[in-house]
Amino acid sequence: MSPTADRRLDGRCPSGEMASRWTRHKFDLDLINPANRRRFHIVVVGTGLAGASAAASLAEMGYRVSALCIQDSPRRAHSIAAQGGINAAKAYRNDGDSVHRLFYDTVKGGDFRARESNVHRLAEVSNQIIDQCVALGVPFAREYGGTLANRSFGGAQVARTFYARGQTGQQLLLGAYGALMRQVHAGRVTLLPRREMVELVQVGGVARGIIARNLISGEYERHAADAVLLCTGGYGNVFRLSTNAQASNVTASWRCHRRGAFFANPCYTQIHPTCIPVSGDHQSKLTLMSESLRNDGRVWVPSLAGDERPPSDIPEGERDYYLERRYPSFGNLVPRDVASRAAKRVCDDGFGVGATGTAVYLDFADAIGRDSRAAVEGRYGNLFQMYEMITGEDPYRVPMRIFPAVHYTMGGLWVDYNLQTTIPGLFALGEANFSDHGANRLGASALMQGLADGTFVIPATITAHLAGRTVEPVGPDAPAFGEAEAAARERDERILSVRGGSTVSTLHRELGLCLWNQVGMSRTEQGLREAIGRVRDLRERFWNDVRVPGEANHLNPSLEHAGRLADFLEFAELLATDALQREESCGGHFREEHQTGEGEALRNDEAFCHVAAWEHDEGGAVRHEEPLSFEEVHLVTRSYK
Amino acid sequence: MGASPTTLRLTLHVWRQASRDLPGAFEVHHLEGISVDMSFLEMLDVLNEGLTSQGREPFCFDHDCREGICGMCSLVINGQVHGPDQEITTCQLHMRHFADGDTIVVEPFRARALPVVRDLVVDRSAFDRIIAEGGYISTDAGSAPEGNALPISTAAADEAMDAAACIGCAGCVAACPNASAMLFTAAKVSHLAQLPQGEPERERRVLAMVERMDREGFGGCTNERECQAACPKGISVAHIARLNREFLRSSVLGRS
Ligand SMILES: Cc1cc2nc3c(=O)[nH]c(=O)nc-3n(C[C@H](O)[C@H](O)[C@H](O)COP(=O)(O)OP(=O)(O)OC[C@H]3O[C@@H](n4cnc5c(N)ncnc54)[C@H](O)[C@@H]3O)c2cc1C
Ligand code: FES
Numbered sequence A: 001m002s003p004t005a006d007r008r009l010d011g012r013c014p015s016g017e018m019a020s021r022w023t024r025h026k027f028d029l030d031l032i033n034p035a036n037r038r039r040f041h042i043v044v045v046g047t048g049l050a051g052a053s054a055a056a057s058l059a060e061m062g063y064r065v066s067a068l069c070i071q072d073s074p075r076r077a078h079s080i081a082a083q084g085g086i087n088a089a090k091a092y093r094n095d096g097d098s099v100h101r102l103f104y105d106t107v108k109g110g111d112f113r114a115r116e117s118n119v120h121r122l123a124e125v126s127n128q129i130i131d132q133c134v135a136l137g138v139p140f141a142r143e144y145g146g147t148l149a150n151r152s153f154g155g156a157q158v159a160r161t162f163y164a165r166g167q168t169g170q171q172l173l174l175g176a177y178g179a180l181m182r183q184v185h186a187g188r189v190t191l192l193p194r195r196e197m198v199e200l201v202q203v204g205g206v207a208r209g210i211i212a213r214n215l216i217s218g219e220y221e222r223h224a225a226d227a228v229l230l231c232t233g234g235y236g237n238v239f240r241l242s243t244n245a246q247a248s249n250v251t252a253s254w255r256c257h258r259r260g261a262f263f264a265n266p267c268y269t270q271i272h273p274t275c276i277p278v279s280g281d282h283q284s285k286l287t288l289m290s291e292s293l294r295n296d297g298r299v300w301v302p303s304l305a306g307d308e309r310p311p312s313d314i315p316e317g318e319r320d321y322y323l324e325r326r327y328p329s330f331g332n333l334v335p336r337d338v339a340s341r342a343a344k345r346v347c348d349d350g351f352g353v354g355a356t357g358t359a360v361y362l363d364f365a366d367a368i369g370r371d372s373r374a375a376v377e378g379r380y381g382n383l384f385q386m387y388e389m390i391t392g393e394d395p396y397r398v399p400m401r402i403f404p405a406v407h408y409t410m411g412g413l414w415v416d417y418n419l420q421t422t423i424p425g426l427f428a429l430g431e432a433n434f435s436d437h438g439a440n441r442l443g444a445s446a447l448m449q450g451l452a453d454g455t456f457v458i459p460a461t462i463t464a465h466l467a468g469r470t471v472e473p474v475g476p477d478a479p480a481f482g483e484a485e486a487a488a489r490e491r492d493e494r495i496l497s498v499r500g501g502s503t504v505s506t507l508h509r510e511l512g513l514c515l516w517n518q519v520g521m522s523r524t525e526q527g528l529r530e531a532i533g534r535v536r537d538l539r540e541r542f543w544n545d546v547r548v549p550g551e552a553n554h555l556n557p558s559l560e561h562a563g564r565l566a567d568f569l570e571f572a573e574l575l576a577t578d579a580l581q582r583e584e585s586c587g588g589h590f591r592e593e594h595q596t597g598e599g600e601a602l603r604n605d606e607a608f609c610h611v612a613a614w615e616h617d618e619g620g621a622v623r624h625e626e627p628l629s630f631e632e633v634h635l636v637t638r639s640y641k
Numbered sequence B: 001m002g003a004s005p006t007t008l009r010l011t012l013h014v015w016r017q018a019s020r021d022l023p024g025a026f027e028v029h030h031l032e033g034i035s036v037d038m039s040f041l042e043m044l045d046v047l048n049e050g051l052t053s054q055g056r057e058p059f060c061f062d063h064d065c066r067e068g069i070c071g072m073c074s075l076v077i078n079g080q081v082h083g084p085d086q087e088i089t090t091c092q093l094h095m096r097h098f099a100d101g102d103t104i105v106v107e108p109f110r111a112r113a114l115p116v117v118r119d120l121v122v123d124r125s126a127f128d129r130i131i132a133e134g135g136y137i138s139t140d141a142g143s144a145p146e147g148n149a150l151p152i153s154t155a156a157a158d159e160a161m162d163a164a165a166c167i168g169c170a171g172c173v174a175a176c177p178n179a180s181a182m183l184f185t186a187a188k189v190s191h192l193a194q195l196p197q198g199e200p201e202r203e204r205r206v207l208a209m210v211e212r213m214d215r216e217g218f219g220g221c222t223n224e225r226e227c228q229a230a231c232p233k234g235i236s237v238a239h240i241a242r243l244n245r246e247f248l249r250s251s252v253l254g255r256s
Helices: A018-028 A049-061 A099-109 A116-135 A168-185 A251-258 A291-295 A322-326 A336-348 A365-371 A373-391 A446-467 A479-498 A504-518 A525-545 A557-581 B040-053 B125-132 B154-164 B171-175 B182-193 B196-215 B226-230 B238-253
Strands: A041-045 A064-068 A189-192 A195-203 A206-214 A220-224 A227-230 A269-275 A298-302 A360-363 A400-409 A426-428 A610-615 A622-627 B007-016 B025-035 B103-107 B116-118
Touching: A018 A099, A018 A116, A041 A049, A041 A206, A049 A064, A049 A168, A049 A189, A049 A446, A064 A195, A099 A116, A116 A446, A168 A189, A168 A446, A168 B125, A168 B154, A195 A220, A195 A251, A195 A479, A195 A557, A206 A227, A206 A479, A220 A479, A227 A251, A227 A446, A251 A557, A269 A291, A269 A336, A291 A373, A298 A322, A298 A336, A322 A336, A336 A360, A336 A400, A365 A373, A426 A446, A479 A525, A479 A557, A504 A525, A504 A557, A504 B040, A525 A557, A557 A610, B007 B040, B025 B040, B125 B182, B125 B196, B154 B182, B171 B182, B171 B226, B182 B196, B182 B226, B182 B238, B196 B238
Parallel strands: A041 A064, A041 A227, A064 A189, A227 A426, B007 B103
Antiparallel strands: A195 A206, A206 A220, A269 A400, A298 A360, A360 A400, A610 A622, B007 B025
16 A cells, blocks of 8 residues: 555455465455354345345355345346346356456456456456356356357457346346345345435444335334445436436445445446437436447448438448448457447537437348348347337348447445445445446446355455454444434435425436536546536535425335435536546546547556545545556556557 | 327326225326337326426336336236237337327236235235245355256256246236236246256245245136236246146145
8 A cells, every 4th residue: 555545545455476365365354153143233235136145145154134125126126137148267168268367358448447356356256156146046048068158248359258148137136036035034134125225324433224215104214233235236327318227326325425435436437339329308218239239230320421311322332330440450349438439429520320310320231141130130139129119110121220328337435355345334345336347347247246246255254344343232222323314304304395396307317418418428627627517506406496296204206216316416526526537538437638649548557547535525525546556467558459 | 100190199097096005096197299209108207297397296106127127117008917019018118009199098007916005006025925935046155066067958948048037027917817926936936947956946946935825815827828918028828837737746745
């Protein structure tokens, strides 16, 4: 740790040989004997892959667990929507893959903004995850001989992605959900669905429970615990339109941030290049079209700006296959961030297609001509069907129209190697932490990380917290619970009492548009400053003019949405501020001032090879740095030319 | 889309019910300018926005992923579970399936075991309780053998996947004249019965899940096949036949 770094930002990474760090670390951690574990109660917030696997694994070890989620069942968490697959370094294909290669690819793919120790651990446990999922009955795709099948995903040079049709997230989550329900049946997990965590409760600076709103009855409930795990997913919906589920939010993380948890790298957001474009103001979500489509589809726009002819009338010579032109060696398979920015650029320059001019074509005519329609249907049939259902157009005849959309957030609560935040006893897992993906996440690695954190990392590291201190019993009538409950209650009452003229959706839409335009794929100092001003105005408008019907004592989706928007409105400023302060381009963060002559991202390793971790302060967030060092993978510039 | 209109005028009859124990009724609303590109839920968003602006309460309905995978959305639309189109969820239904001037009736899923929570939202927690009885394979983290230790034929993996595709929306229950949860339960039993990993708990699983299903107040299956017709994932009643075989076999073996 460098002397300038904040003491609270000690990553607690083991040192020594990379490949044995995790094993040595586990050995160094204190243990709790099985009979004593039942004395401890752990609250797990969120039941996506990270939360469901953590709750189940901790209960299997003997801890008492309460698991909360917003939806009516843990099985419906946003993880359910993941399509493409999950990576592991099994090297079943005999193609030179290894733990080291997965580690290397992930560090490089993240544009050198993740901790090497964490990433190595992730690659290491990836194989155990596959074993565990198979044992839980996940129906992964198989080869004819009965062994597990793999595919290459997101431009990887090895085939290391395991999948269950186009529903990998669903099948993994249902596996984790089954394990969780088994523990519910055994009486070790108390299931609390339709609950939203609205406050963190600390006693003596240590996380000792939460306040949750029962979304059906409206009651504020006190859940005391010996440790709290946030597994609450990503904050992509700060942009309003994203590929995330509607309930995805920043609330749990943000309330913890306000109570002392540092927020790391909020500006690292991932924009996925292949989504169905916005069709109008009514749009409520953006649907992802799997990345695999770029294996066969060719991306193009008309060579003539503003060309309004239907695509079939545009002759070959008047089309610009801009990815193939700009990136001859990777072509249509360049990484997500590169493909997204290129699409934005052609649309900004007036070459976009479709009614709104914000789309590019993804054309399968060549693939159909080369391999037959049946072959293309075999590969992408369900995706083509989904596209037609949403747009009413037949992609076998007319090229798809696609545009980038917000998809994943690499930023999140800062955690050390043990996944502990800067608040002792508060841990963050899965997409909610600032994770192992640096400034850009590779395809099929979020599912891997969620399950790694929940199944293998936290069961080992939580003991370090619980065994390392005498945990005084704290009950729900402790004063800290009263204070936190009052704060939550008051906040909702304040929102309800405004009774102004703007609906929550209207304000959220305005916030989303502002961020998308100025804090989205491409950022400038001036744009970011404007966005910050705009966000502050919107925040003021929210508190003076929001209209939320109904009361707090019943199921009230408008109130839920309003509470989440209020937090997004605070968080958005931090996101933009982080983007402003990071004077470089890296991964998903692109500052126009920092690019090469050819328009590619330009990192500044001298000044920014660090994690930015923000501390809440009413007078303005304070930026701290955790330096990153690269011992195994040497800092290089990514090139896809 | 030729000369067909790009926006619609609609009359909606939407179920309003303050809570489980209070009686409900339909409310009539008129909407104009509904784009044919909207999804059904986006149309309801427009209705709710309008109500909110008028100082009235919006309708509660469940939804989350809005892409047909989480199983959160429900609704009976003009008497049909998940609306008129085949093999999709309500959130995947688009307004181009309706005509200008249409009247649309929107109701919650109705079944004794799925009580209404508010308006169009129902309580499906009985499904979680059925799964808790045995809809899993009991393997603690860390104890799994190497993933390729047990080969599984592509046919078995495919059939297991067909069954595992269930999203737990409860549309099958709402469509069944007996409000039976047989297709849901059968999908999980069938998924796990095809896999060697599911073998050790095979008998116990089916007996416990079926018993729980009965205790939750779901009706019996009389082969109406309405469940299959309504299922957004096209899950086949062949899985019910497999459940019946598994049940018989397990009862005969007398293990539970
Ligand atoms: C369309 C799509 C496709 C994807 N495909 C892939 C893929 O192929 N491969 C891959 O690796 N990754 C993929 N991803 C990314 C991946 O799915 C997610 O990053 C990952 O599933 C997140 O898991 P999680 O457990 O961290 O959180 P989530 O699954 O988002 O779960 C969050 C949980 O927290 C709960 N929650 C949130 N806030 C609160 C609160 N305040 N109180 C109580 N509960 C709360 C929610 O109810 C939920 O249970 C995809 C993402 C999308 C959007
Ligand atoms: S909202 Fe998820 S299936 Fe409809």
